[in-house]
Amino acid sequence: MYKILAALAILGLSMTGQGCSFFSPPIIPQLPQLPHKLASAPESSKLKVTSSLLEMVDEPMAKALVNEALENNHDLRATALRLKSSGLLLSTPRAARLPTIDSGYSGSRNNQSLNREVQSIHRITLSLAWELDLWGKLADRHAASQHNFRAREETYYRTMDSLAARVLQNWFRVRANKMRLGIHDKRVRIYQRIEKTISAKYKAGLGSLQDMTTARSRTNLARADRTQAEFIHKASVRDLELLLGRYPGAALNEADGLPEVALTYPEVPASILANRPDVRSALENARAAMSEARAGHKDLLPAITLTGNIFRDNAQLGHLGASENGWSLVGNILFPLFNAGRIKDEAKAADARAKAAYQDLTGIVLQAMKEAEDAFSTETNLKKRLEFLEKAMADARQSSAYYEARFKEGLATIIELNTARDQELDLLSGILDIKASQVLNRIDMALSVGTGVFERNENERI
Numbered sequence: 001m002y003k004i005l006a007a008l009a010i011l012g013l014s015m016t017g018q019g020c021s022f023f024s025p026p027i028i029p030q031l032p033q034l035p036h037k038l039a040s041a042p043e044s045s046k047l048k049v050t051s052s053l054l055e056m057v058d059e060p061m062a063k064a065l066v067n068e069a070l071e072n073n074h075d076l077r078a079t080a081l082r083l084k085s086s087g088l089l090l091s092t093p094r095a096a097r098l099p100t101i102d103s104g105y106s107g108s109r110n111n112q113s114l115n116r117e118v119q120s121i122h123r124i125t126l127s128l129a130w131e132l133d134l135w136g137k138l139a140d141r142h143a144a145s146q147h148n149f150r151a152r153e154e155t156y157y158r159t160m161d162s163l164a165a166r167v168l169q170n171w172f173r174v175r176a177n178k179m180r181l182g183i184h185d186k187r188v189r190i191y192q193r194i195e196k197t198i199s200a201k202y203k204a205g206l207g208s209l210q211d212m213t214t215a216r217s218r219t220n221l222a223r224a225d226r227t228q229a230e231f232i233h234k235a236s237v238r239d240l241e242l243l244l245g246r247y248p249g250a251a252l253n254e255a256d257g258l259p260e261v262a263l264t265y266p267e268v269p270a271s272i273l274a275n276r277p278d279v280r281s282a283l284e285n286a287r288a289a290m291s292e293a294r295a296g297h298k299d300l301l302p303a304i305t306l307t308g309n310i311f312r313d314n315a316q317l318g319h320l321g322a323s324e325n326g327w328s329l330v331g332n333i334l335f336p337l338f339n340a341g342r343i344k345d346e347a348k349a350a351d352a353r354a355k356a357a358y359q360d361l362t363g364i365v366l367q368a369m370k371e372a373e374d375a376f377s378t379e380t381n382l383k384k385r386l387e388f389l390e391k392a393m394a395d396a397r398q399s400s401a402y403y404e405a406r407f408k409e410g411l412a413t414i415i416e417l418n419t420a421r422d423q424e425l426d427l428l429s430g431i432l433d434i435k436a437s438q439v440l441n442r443i444d445m446a447l448s449v450g451t452g453v454f455e456r457n458e459n460e461r462i
Contacts, residue, residue, distance in 0.1 A: 034269045040377035053164050053453050056262045069167045072245030076163055083156045086149055093142040099130035125311040137298035140291045147288035154281035161452035165443045170240040176436035177233040184226035187425050191219040211414045261439050264446040275450020276368050282361040289357035296350035299343050302335040375445040386434045396424040
Protein backbone atom coordinates (compact mmCIF):
# COMPACT_ATOMS: atom_id res chain seq x y z
CA MET A 1 0.00 0.00 0.00
CA TYR A 2 2.77 2.43 0.90
CA LYS A 3 4.56 1.67 -2.38
CA ILE A 4 1.42 2.66 -4.30
CA LEU A 5 1.08 5.94 -2.39
CA ALA A 6 4.77 6.71 -2.89
CA ALA A 7 4.57 6.04 -6.60
CA LEU A 8 1.53 8.28 -7.00
CA ALA A 9 3.20 11.05 -4.99
CA ILE A 10 6.36 10.90 -7.13
CA LEU A 11 4.31 10.94 -10.32
CA GLY A 12 2.23 13.87 -9.07
CA LEU A 13 5.28 15.93 -8.15
CA SER A 14 6.92 15.19 -11.49
CA MET A 15 3.81 16.37 -13.37
CA THR A 16 3.13 19.50 -11.31
CA GLY A 17 5.44 21.49 -13.54
CA GLN A 18 3.61 20.18 -16.58
CA GLY A 19 0.30 21.09 -14.97
CA CYS A 20 1.34 24.69 -14.65
CA SER A 21 2.35 24.80 -18.31
CA PHE A 22 -1.10 23.51 -19.37
CA PHE A 23 -2.90 26.43 -17.77
CA SER A 24 -2.80 29.80 -19.49
CA PRO A 25 -5.46 32.00 -17.87
CA PRO A 26 -7.48 34.29 -20.16
CA ILE A 27 -6.44 37.92 -20.39
CA ILE A 28 -8.99 39.93 -18.40
CA PRO A 29 -9.89 43.43 -19.63
CA GLN A 30 -9.33 46.36 -17.30
CA LEU A 31 -12.32 48.07 -15.73
CA PRO A 32 -12.92 51.67 -16.81
CA GLN A 33 -11.26 54.46 -14.87
CA LEU A 34 -13.67 56.33 -12.61
CA PRO A 35 -13.64 60.06 -11.88
CA HIS A 36 -13.11 61.39 -8.36
CA LYS A 37 -16.70 62.68 -8.19
CA LEU A 38 -19.95 62.51 -10.11
CA ALA A 39 -20.13 65.09 -12.87
CA SER A 40 -23.74 65.98 -12.03
CA ALA A 41 -23.55 65.80 -8.24
CA PRO A 42 -24.21 69.05 -6.35
CA GLU A 43 -21.36 70.66 -4.47
CA SER A 44 -23.28 70.65 -1.22
CA SER A 45 -26.77 70.05 0.11
CA LYS A 46 -28.72 71.07 3.18
CA LEU A 47 -30.67 67.81 3.04
CA LYS A 48 -30.09 65.09 5.58
CA VAL A 49 -27.67 62.43 4.37
CA THR A 50 -28.69 58.84 5.07
CA SER A 51 -27.26 55.37 4.55
CA SER A 52 -30.48 53.32 4.52
CA LEU A 53 -33.70 53.45 2.54
CA LEU A 54 -35.73 53.14 5.73
CA GLU A 55 -34.04 56.25 7.15
CA MET A 56 -34.87 58.39 4.12
CA VAL A 57 -38.43 59.06 5.24
CA ASP A 58 -39.11 59.91 8.85
CA GLU A 59 -42.57 58.33 8.86
CA PRO A 60 -43.52 55.21 10.84
CA MET A 61 -46.19 54.34 8.24
CA ALA A 62 -43.66 54.22 5.39
CA LYS A 63 -41.33 51.96 7.38
CA ALA A 64 -44.23 49.71 8.35
CA LEU A 65 -45.25 49.32 4.71
CA VAL A 66 -41.70 48.42 3.65
CA ASN A 67 -41.40 45.85 6.45
CA GLU A 68 -44.78 44.38 5.50
CA ALA A 69 -43.68 44.01 1.87
CA LEU A 70 -40.37 42.40 2.84
CA GLU A 71 -42.29 39.92 4.96
CA ASN A 72 -45.20 39.12 2.64
CA ASN A 73 -44.24 39.87 -0.97
CA HIS A 74 -44.56 36.60 -2.87
CA ASP A 75 -41.90 37.34 -5.49
CA LEU A 76 -39.32 38.14 -2.80
CA ARG A 77 -40.18 35.02 -0.83
CA ALA A 78 -39.81 32.89 -3.97
CA THR A 79 -36.40 34.46 -4.63
CA ALA A 80 -35.36 33.73 -1.05
CA LEU A 81 -36.35 30.07 -1.42
CA ARG A 82 -34.36 29.75 -4.66
CA LEU A 83 -31.36 31.28 -2.89
CA LYS A 84 -31.76 28.78 -0.07
CA SER A 85 -31.90 25.97 -2.61
CA SER A 86 -28.67 27.06 -4.31
CA GLY A 87 -26.97 27.36 -0.91
CA LEU A 88 -27.85 23.78 -0.07
CA LEU A 89 -26.27 22.66 -3.35
CA LEU A 90 -22.89 24.10 -2.35
CA SER A 91 -22.10 20.78 -0.69
CA THR A 92 -21.85 19.06 -4.11
CA PRO A 93 -18.57 20.63 -5.31
CA ARG A 94 -17.20 20.71 -1.78
CA ALA A 95 -17.87 16.99 -1.32
CA ALA A 96 -16.01 16.21 -4.56
CA ARG A 97 -12.73 17.23 -2.86
CA LEU A 98 -13.22 14.79 0.02
CA PRO A 99 -13.10 11.00 0.16
CA THR A 100 -16.36 9.10 -0.15
CA ILE A 101 -16.97 6.14 2.17
CA ASP A 102 -19.68 3.58 1.49
CA SER A 103 -20.71 0.31 3.07
CA GLY A 104 -22.53 -2.57 1.48
CA TYR A 105 -23.55 -6.18 1.60
CA SER A 106 -23.71 -8.73 -1.21
CA GLY A 107 -24.83 -12.33 -1.26
CA SER A 108 -24.55 -14.89 -4.07
CA ARG A 109 -25.03 -18.62 -4.82
CA ASN A 110 -23.36 -20.53 -7.68
CA ASN A 111 -22.24 -24.01 -8.80
CA GLN A 112 -19.07 -23.03 -10.61
CA SER A 113 -16.80 -25.27 -8.53
CA LEU A 114 -15.20 -28.43 -10.01
CA ASN A 115 -17.60 -30.75 -8.23
CA ARG A 116 -20.57 -28.60 -9.27
CA GLU A 117 -21.68 -28.13 -5.68
CA VAL A 118 -23.78 -25.11 -4.88
CA GLN A 119 -21.75 -22.55 -2.93
CA SER A 120 -22.94 -19.50 -0.99
CA ILE A 121 -20.87 -16.38 -0.48
CA HIS A 122 -21.80 -13.49 1.80
CA ARG A 123 -19.71 -10.30 1.85
CA ILE A 124 -19.81 -7.06 3.80
CA THR A 125 -17.71 -4.21 2.43
CA LEU A 126 -16.42 -0.81 3.56
CA SER A 127 -15.13 1.07 0.52
CA LEU A 128 -13.32 4.37 0.08
CA ALA A 129 -12.81 6.45 -3.09
CA TRP A 130 -10.83 9.68 -3.33
CA GLU A 131 -9.74 11.82 -6.25
CA LEU A 132 -6.49 13.58 -5.31
CA ASP A 133 -6.79 17.25 -6.18
CA LEU A 134 -3.11 17.81 -7.01
CA TRP A 135 -3.81 20.46 -9.61
CA GLY A 136 -6.50 22.33 -7.65
CA LYS A 137 -9.17 21.58 -10.27
CA LEU A 138 -11.76 20.55 -7.72
CA ALA A 139 -10.86 23.52 -5.54
CA ASP A 140 -11.42 25.84 -8.51
CA ARG A 141 -14.85 24.35 -9.17
CA HIS A 142 -15.71 24.66 -5.49
CA ALA A 143 -14.63 28.32 -5.57
CA ALA A 144 -16.75 28.87 -8.71
CA SER A 145 -19.82 27.48 -6.94
CA GLN A 146 -19.19 29.76 -3.96
CA HIS A 147 -18.85 32.81 -6.22
CA ASN A 148 -22.05 31.85 -8.05
CA PHE A 149 -23.88 31.56 -4.74
CA ARG A 150 -22.63 34.97 -3.60
CA ALA A 151 -23.76 36.41 -6.94
CA ARG A 152 -27.26 35.04 -6.34
CA GLU A 153 -27.12 36.40 -2.80
CA GLU A 154 -26.32 39.89 -4.09
CA THR A 155 -29.14 39.55 -6.62
CA TYR A 156 -31.47 38.77 -3.72
CA TYR A 157 -30.28 41.89 -1.90
CA ARG A 158 -30.87 43.91 -5.06
CA THR A 159 -34.38 42.45 -5.30
CA MET A 160 -35.01 43.36 -1.66
CA ASP A 161 -33.76 46.91 -2.15
CA SER A 162 -35.79 47.34 -5.34
CA LEU A 163 -38.92 46.09 -3.60
CA ALA A 164 -38.44 48.53 -0.72
CA ALA A 165 -37.88 51.37 -3.19
CA ARG A 166 -40.97 50.43 -5.20
CA VAL A 167 -43.08 50.33 -2.03
CA LEU A 168 -41.90 53.79 -1.01
CA GLN A 169 -42.38 55.19 -4.50
CA ASN A 170 -45.85 53.68 -4.89
CA TRP A 171 -46.78 54.99 -1.45
CA PHE A 172 -45.73 58.45 -2.56
CA ARG A 173 -47.60 58.07 -5.87
CA VAL A 174 -50.76 57.17 -3.99
CA ARG A 175 -50.42 60.34 -1.93
CA ALA A 176 -49.58 62.46 -4.97
CA ASN A 177 -52.58 61.06 -6.86
CA LYS A 178 -54.77 61.91 -3.88
CA MET A 179 -53.46 65.47 -4.03
CA ARG A 180 -54.14 65.58 -7.78
CA LEU A 181 -57.66 64.43 -7.04
CA GLY A 182 -57.94 67.39 -4.68
CA ILE A 183 -56.87 69.76 -7.47
CA HIS A 184 -59.55 68.29 -9.73
CA ASP A 185 -62.11 68.79 -6.96
CA LYS A 186 -61.01 72.42 -6.74
CA ARG A 187 -61.32 72.79 -10.50
CA VAL A 188 -64.88 71.40 -10.40
CA ARG A 189 -65.83 73.76 -7.58
CA ILE A 190 -64.42 76.78 -9.42
CA TYR A 191 -66.32 76.00 -12.62
CA GLN A 192 -69.49 75.31 -10.66
CA ARG A 193 -69.15 78.72 -9.04
CA ILE A 194 -68.55 80.35 -12.43
CA GLU A 195 -71.55 78.50 -13.86
CA LYS A 196 -73.69 79.65 -10.94
CA THR A 197 -72.58 83.28 -11.41
CA ILE A 198 -73.31 83.19 -15.14
CA SER A 199 -76.68 81.58 -14.52
CA ALA A 200 -77.64 84.33 -12.10
CA LYS A 201 -76.56 87.02 -14.59
CA TYR A 202 -78.45 85.29 -17.39
CA LYS A 203 -81.62 85.17 -15.34
CA ALA A 204 -81.17 88.88 -14.65
CA GLY A 205 -80.89 89.52 -18.36
CA LEU A 206 -77.19 90.44 -18.21
CA GLY A 207 -75.66 87.39 -19.84
CA SER A 208 -75.97 85.32 -22.99
CA LEU A 209 -77.02 81.75 -23.67
CA GLN A 210 -73.58 81.12 -25.19
CA ASP A 211 -71.94 81.99 -21.87
CA MET A 212 -74.28 79.55 -20.11
CA THR A 213 -73.50 76.63 -22.41
CA THR A 214 -69.76 77.36 -22.29
CA ALA A 215 -69.74 77.38 -18.47
CA ARG A 216 -71.80 74.17 -18.29
CA SER A 217 -69.47 72.47 -20.77
CA ARG A 218 -66.36 73.39 -18.79
CA THR A 219 -67.96 72.09 -15.59
CA ASN A 220 -68.78 68.73 -17.14
CA LEU A 221 -65.30 68.49 -18.63
CA ALA A 222 -63.80 69.14 -15.19
CA ARG A 223 -66.02 66.39 -13.72
CA ALA A 224 -64.84 63.95 -16.41
CA ASP A 225 -61.19 64.74 -15.64
CA ARG A 226 -61.90 64.26 -11.96
CA THR A 227 -63.43 60.82 -12.64
CA GLN A 228 -60.32 59.75 -14.54
CA ALA A 229 -58.09 61.05 -11.73
CA GLU A 230 -60.04 58.99 -9.21
CA PHE A 231 -59.62 55.88 -11.36
CA ILE A 232 -55.85 56.43 -11.58
CA HIS A 233 -55.68 56.98 -7.83
CA LYS A 234 -57.44 53.70 -7.03
CA ALA A 235 -55.26 51.84 -9.54
CA SER A 236 -52.14 53.14 -7.78
CA VAL A 237 -53.54 51.94 -4.44
CA ARG A 238 -54.06 48.47 -5.89
CA ASP A 239 -50.47 48.45 -7.22
CA LEU A 240 -49.18 49.18 -3.72
CA GLU A 241 -51.41 46.56 -2.12
CA LEU A 242 -50.06 43.94 -4.54
CA LEU A 243 -46.48 44.79 -3.54
CA LEU A 244 -47.49 44.39 0.11
CA GLY A 245 -48.89 40.93 -0.53
CA ARG A 246 -52.44 42.09 0.18
CA TYR A 247 -55.58 41.60 -1.85
CA PRO A 248 -55.74 44.49 -4.37
CA GLY A 249 -59.05 45.97 -3.25
CA ALA A 250 -58.05 49.66 -3.11
CA ALA A 251 -58.79 49.70 0.62
CA LEU A 252 -55.48 51.09 1.90
CA ASN A 253 -55.59 53.95 4.39
CA GLU A 254 -53.82 56.97 2.96
CA ALA A 255 -51.79 59.82 4.39
CA ASP A 256 -52.00 63.43 3.27
CA GLY A 257 -49.29 65.44 1.56
CA LEU A 258 -45.84 64.49 0.33
CA PRO A 259 -43.06 63.68 2.81
CA GLU A 260 -39.62 65.19 3.11
CA VAL A 261 -37.19 62.64 1.66
CA ALA A 262 -33.54 62.69 2.70
CA LEU A 263 -30.68 62.75 0.22
CA THR A 264 -28.11 60.03 -0.27
CA TYR A 265 -24.77 61.35 -1.49
CA PRO A 266 -21.65 59.25 -2.18
CA GLU A 267 -18.19 60.47 -1.33
CA VAL A 268 -16.61 59.06 -4.51
CA PRO A 269 -17.97 56.99 -7.42
CA ALA A 270 -15.99 53.98 -6.19
CA SER A 271 -18.30 53.80 -3.17
CA ILE A 272 -21.21 53.34 -5.57
CA LEU A 273 -19.63 50.21 -6.97
CA ALA A 274 -18.82 48.95 -3.48
CA ASN A 275 -22.43 49.31 -2.37
CA ARG A 276 -24.50 48.31 -5.40
CA PRO A 277 -25.59 44.67 -5.25
CA ASP A 278 -25.86 44.37 -9.03
CA VAL A 279 -22.21 45.39 -9.44
CA ARG A 280 -21.15 43.03 -6.67
CA SER A 281 -23.19 40.24 -8.27
CA ALA A 282 -21.54 40.84 -11.65
CA LEU A 283 -18.12 40.75 -10.00
CA GLU A 284 -18.91 37.43 -8.32
CA ASN A 285 -20.12 36.04 -11.65
CA ALA A 286 -16.85 37.11 -13.27
CA ARG A 287 -14.84 35.48 -10.49
CA ALA A 288 -16.87 32.29 -10.88
CA ALA A 289 -16.26 32.25 -14.63
CA MET A 290 -12.53 32.74 -14.02
CA SER A 291 -12.44 29.80 -11.61
CA GLU A 292 -14.31 27.66 -14.12
CA ALA A 293 -11.79 28.63 -16.81
CA ARG A 294 -8.89 27.53 -14.60
CA ALA A 295 -10.65 24.23 -13.89
CA GLY A 296 -11.34 23.74 -17.60
CA HIS A 297 -7.62 23.90 -18.43
CA LYS A 298 -6.81 21.50 -15.61
CA ASP A 299 -9.18 18.94 -17.14
CA LEU A 300 -6.33 18.33 -19.61
CA LEU A 301 -4.18 16.95 -16.77
CA PRO A 302 -4.34 13.37 -15.50
CA ALA A 303 -6.88 12.47 -12.85
CA ILE A 304 -5.44 10.52 -9.93
CA THR A 305 -7.80 8.47 -7.78
CA LEU A 306 -7.42 6.07 -4.91
CA THR A 307 -9.92 3.32 -4.17
CA GLY A 308 -9.77 0.98 -1.21
CA ASN A 309 -11.93 -1.77 0.20
CA ILE A 310 -12.08 -3.65 3.51
CA PHE A 311 -14.28 -6.72 3.39
CA ARG A 312 -15.23 -9.97 5.08
CA ASP A 313 -16.37 -13.15 3.26
CA ASN A 314 -18.09 -16.21 4.62
CA ALA A 315 -20.28 -18.98 3.29
CA GLN A 316 -22.68 -18.45 6.16
CA LEU A 317 -24.23 -15.08 6.92
CA GLY A 318 -24.19 -15.66 10.66
CA HIS A 319 -20.41 -16.31 10.68
CA LEU A 320 -19.36 -13.06 8.99
CA GLY A 321 -18.43 -11.57 12.35
CA ALA A 322 -15.86 -14.28 12.93
CA SER A 323 -14.23 -13.93 9.46
CA GLU A 324 -10.91 -12.24 8.94
CA ASN A 325 -10.69 -8.88 7.22
CA GLY A 326 -9.47 -8.63 3.66
CA TRP A 327 -8.43 -5.42 1.92
CA SER A 328 -7.50 -4.00 -1.44
CA LEU A 329 -6.02 -0.65 -2.49
CA VAL A 330 -5.93 0.55 -6.09
CA GLY A 331 -4.37 3.69 -7.50
CA ASN A 332 -5.62 4.97 -10.87
CA ILE A 333 -4.09 7.53 -13.20
CA LEU A 334 -6.26 8.55 -16.13
CA PHE A 335 -4.67 10.79 -18.74
CA PRO A 336 -6.96 12.21 -21.48
CA LEU A 337 -5.08 11.02 -24.56
CA PHE A 338 -7.78 11.31 -27.21
CA ASN A 339 -11.22 12.91 -27.02
CA ALA A 340 -11.46 14.59 -30.44
CA GLY A 341 -10.40 17.94 -28.95
CA ARG A 342 -13.47 18.13 -26.73
CA ILE A 343 -11.63 19.05 -23.51
CA LYS A 344 -9.48 21.69 -25.22
CA ASP A 345 -12.54 23.24 -26.85
CA GLU A 346 -14.36 23.24 -23.52
CA ALA A 347 -11.38 24.99 -21.93
CA LYS A 348 -11.37 27.62 -24.69
CA ALA A 349 -15.13 28.05 -24.27
CA ALA A 350 -14.62 28.59 -20.53
CA ASP A 351 -11.99 31.25 -21.35
CA ALA A 352 -14.48 32.99 -23.62
CA ARG A 353 -17.16 32.90 -20.92
CA ALA A 354 -14.71 34.42 -18.42
CA LYS A 355 -13.91 37.27 -20.82
CA ALA A 356 -17.61 37.77 -21.50
CA ALA A 357 -18.34 37.89 -17.76
CA TYR A 358 -15.80 40.67 -17.31
CA GLN A 359 -17.28 42.52 -20.26
CA ASP A 360 -20.67 42.19 -18.56
CA LEU A 361 -19.11 43.58 -15.38
CA THR A 362 -17.70 46.54 -17.29
CA GLY A 363 -21.09 47.26 -18.85
CA ILE A 364 -22.84 47.05 -15.48
CA VAL A 365 -20.27 49.39 -13.92
CA LEU A 366 -20.84 51.99 -16.65
CA GLN A 367 -24.62 51.55 -16.41
CA ALA A 368 -24.42 52.04 -12.64
CA MET A 369 -22.50 55.28 -13.10
CA LYS A 370 -24.99 56.47 -15.73
CA GLU A 371 -27.91 55.79 -13.39
CA ALA A 372 -26.20 57.78 -10.64
CA GLU A 373 -25.39 60.65 -13.00
CA ASP A 374 -28.97 60.66 -14.36
CA ALA A 375 -30.50 60.65 -10.87
CA PHE A 376 -28.40 63.56 -9.60
CA SER A 377 -28.88 65.46 -12.86
CA THR A 378 -32.64 64.96 -12.56
CA GLU A 379 -32.52 66.37 -9.02
CA THR A 380 -30.85 69.55 -10.28
CA ASN A 381 -33.26 69.83 -13.22
CA LEU A 382 -36.36 69.41 -11.05
CA LYS A 383 -35.11 71.99 -8.58
CA LYS A 384 -34.69 74.60 -11.32
CA ARG A 385 -38.05 73.82 -12.89
CA LEU A 386 -39.79 74.12 -9.53
CA GLU A 387 -38.31 77.58 -8.98
CA PHE A 388 -39.66 78.81 -12.33
CA LEU A 389 -43.07 77.22 -11.84
CA GLU A 390 -43.49 78.78 -8.39
CA LYS A 391 -42.73 82.21 -9.85
CA ALA A 392 -45.21 81.59 -12.65
CA MET A 393 -47.80 80.46 -10.08
CA ALA A 394 -47.58 83.74 -8.20
CA ASP A 395 -48.27 85.66 -11.42
CA ALA A 396 -51.08 83.29 -12.41
CA ARG A 397 -52.88 83.82 -9.12
CA GLN A 398 -52.77 87.60 -9.60
CA SER A 399 -54.03 87.21 -13.16
CA SER A 400 -56.86 84.90 -12.07
CA ALA A 401 -58.00 87.32 -9.35
CA TYR A 402 -57.82 90.24 -11.80
CA TYR A 403 -60.00 88.56 -14.47
CA GLU A 404 -62.51 87.28 -11.93
CA ALA A 405 -63.02 90.81 -10.60
CA ARG A 406 -63.35 92.22 -14.14
CA PHE A 407 -65.78 89.46 -15.11
CA LYS A 408 -68.05 90.28 -12.17
CA GLU A 409 -68.03 93.89 -13.34
CA GLY A 410 -68.84 92.82 -16.90
CA LEU A 411 -65.47 93.98 -18.24
CA ALA A 412 -64.05 90.54 -19.12
CA THR A 413 -65.48 87.62 -21.07
CA ILE A 414 -66.07 84.09 -19.80
CA ILE A 415 -63.32 82.88 -22.14
CA GLU A 416 -60.78 85.22 -20.53
CA LEU A 417 -61.80 84.10 -17.03
CA ASN A 418 -61.64 80.40 -17.98
CA THR A 419 -58.20 80.88 -19.50
CA ALA A 420 -56.89 82.54 -16.33
CA ARG A 421 -58.39 79.86 -14.08
CA ASP A 422 -57.04 77.05 -16.28
CA GLN A 423 -53.58 78.53 -16.21
CA GLU A 424 -53.61 78.77 -12.41
CA LEU A 425 -54.84 75.19 -11.94
CA ASP A 426 -52.48 73.80 -14.58
CA LEU A 427 -49.55 75.43 -12.81
CA LEU A 428 -50.77 74.07 -9.47
CA SER A 429 -50.89 70.59 -11.00
CA GLY A 430 -47.46 71.08 -12.59
CA ILE A 431 -45.92 72.09 -9.25
CA LEU A 432 -47.40 68.99 -7.66
CA ASP A 433 -45.96 66.85 -10.47
CA ILE A 434 -42.50 68.34 -9.93
CA LYS A 435 -42.62 67.83 -6.17
CA ALA A 436 -43.81 64.24 -6.62
CA SER A 437 -41.04 63.64 -9.15
CA GLN A 438 -38.50 64.99 -6.68
CA VAL A 439 -39.64 62.57 -4.01
CA LEU A 440 -39.62 59.61 -6.41
CA ASN A 441 -36.26 60.58 -7.88
CA ARG A 442 -34.59 60.71 -4.48
CA ILE A 443 -35.50 57.05 -4.02
CA ASP A 444 -33.91 56.40 -7.43
CA MET A 445 -30.87 58.38 -6.28
CA ALA A 446 -30.57 56.15 -3.24
CA LEU A 447 -30.72 52.98 -5.34
CA SER A 448 -28.27 54.37 -7.89
CA VAL A 449 -25.56 54.83 -5.25
CA GLY A 450 -26.22 51.50 -3.57
CA THR A 451 -28.30 52.63 -0.59
CA GLY A 452 -30.41 49.66 0.42
CA VAL A 453 -32.78 48.46 3.08
CA PHE A 454 -29.84 47.78 5.37
CA GLU A 455 -26.56 49.66 5.62
CA ARG A 456 -23.74 47.92 3.76
CA ASN A 457 -21.02 46.43 5.91
CA GLU A 458 -17.57 47.78 5.14
CA ASN A 459 -15.89 44.38 5.34
CA GLU A 460 -18.28 43.02 2.72
CA ARG A 461 -17.35 45.60 0.14
CA ILE A 462 -15.44 44.90 -3.03
